[in-house]
Amino acid sequence: MSALELTLLGTGSPLPSAERCGGGQVVSGGGTTILIDCGWGVARRMQQARIASAQLGGVFFTHLHSDHITDFADLLMTGWTGGRTAPLPVYGPEGTRETVEGFQQALRADVRYRLAHHGEKLWPGGVACEVHEVEATDDARPIATVGDIEVSAFLVDHRPVWPAFGFKVACAGRTIVFSGDTVKCDALVRAAKGTDVLVCEAFNFELMDRRIEWLKSSGNQLAAGLMIDAKTYHIPPKEVAEVAAAAGVKRLIITHLIPPIPASGDEIKEFVAGMSDIYGGEITVASDLDRYEVG
Numbered sequence: 449m450s451a452l453e454l455t456l457l458g459t460g461s462p463l464p465s466a467e468r469c470g471g472g473q474v475v476s477g478g479g480t481t482i483l484i485d486c487g488w489g490v491a492r493r494m495q496q497a498r499i500a501s502a503q504l505g506g507v508f509f510t511h512l513h514s515d516h517i518t519d520f521a522d523l524l525m526t527g528w529t530g531g532r533t534a535p536l537p538v539y540g541p542e543g544t545r546e547t548v549e550g551f552q553q554a555l556r557a558d559v560r561y562r563l564a565h566h567g568e569k570l571w572p573g574g575v576a577c578e579v580h581e582v583e584a585t586d587d588a589r590p591i592a593t594v595g596d597i598e599v600s601a602f603l604v605d606h607r608p609v610w611p612a613f614g615f616k617v618a619c620a621g622r623t624i625v626f627s628g629d630t631v632k633c634d635a636l637v638r639a640a641k642g643t644d645v646l647v648c649e650a651f652n653f654e655l656m657d658r659r660i661e662w663l664k665s666s667g668n669q670l671a672a673g674l675m676i677d678a679k680t681y682h683i684p685p686k687e688v689a690e691v692a693a694a695a696g697v698k699r700l701i702i703t704h705l706i707p708p709i710p711a712s713g714d715e716i717k718e719f720v721a722g723m724s725d726i727y728g729g730e731i732t733v734a735s736d737l738d739r740y741e742v743g
């Protein structure tokens with residue numbers, strides 16, 4: 449059995465895609481399972497991956513952009529009706545409490561209806577959470593231990609989104625580092641030093657420019673303008689390769705693909721063109737529901 453198992457639930461962004469959901473990654477180790485981010489479609493992907501919401505030992509938010517949080521309501525509901533009988537531990541940056549309480553408020557009527565209907569079959573605590581708003585610095589430091597899994601957080605640069613975290617997840621001597629959403633930054637290189645797997649976001653400007661031109665020519669100036677703005681707070685593939693090389697990571701997995709290219713076809717090669725000239729390790733462009741064993 450591997451020390452850590454990683455399941456990529458959602459490998460997309462806020463951009464509409466039939467194949468790539470919003471951000472969401474499950475890590476399992478030593479009998480414990482945690483979820484990192486819960487973007488659109490992630491609760492449904494958990495069903496497909498046969499991972500039970502009720503069994504999650506904790507949820508960790510990198511930041512509070514919609515594509516990392518909006519399936520949290522369904523995660524709460526499937527967890528509660530799936531048998532959860534204790535508050536769900538949730539960790540994230542400042543603002544996490546307000547976000548969690550908003551989802552809980554939206555579900556308040558439903559919780560009332562179900563308790564009235566099912567009575568004692570359901571835990572009376574409903575969709576209760578135990579929220580931890582944590583602080584981070586440029587250097588990864590532990591913020592939580594869940595079973596045998598230790599999670600450390602570090603600050604990345606996704607401004608104006610602030611604070612935004614990357615996470616380092618360790619279990620039985622193996623590590624996975626998650627970039628969260630960020631531009632290239634020293635904190636990511638330092639946190640990823642020698643890690644077994646770096647799971648990193650990437651934004652391919654050339655492929656995106658094609659879509660921007662198409663949007664402009666079809667008269668959708670607003671969408672084109674928003675996509676141009678998005679370039680300022682994400683990391684292009686060649687810089688992802690520079691981070692992986694500088695940190696000496698054993699394996700690189702690319703997720704949060706912008707644009708959300710199809711899971712197969714020529715654009716995958718275009719997306720990573722030139723990366724292997726910079727980083728000599730294995731590079732994988734992830735698809736939703738991909739599963740990896742670490743160690």
Ligand SMILES: [Zn+2]
Binds near residue numbers: 704
């Ligand atoms: Zn994002």
Ligand SMILES: [Zn+2]
Binds near residue numbers: 511629
């Ligand atoms: Zn973001």
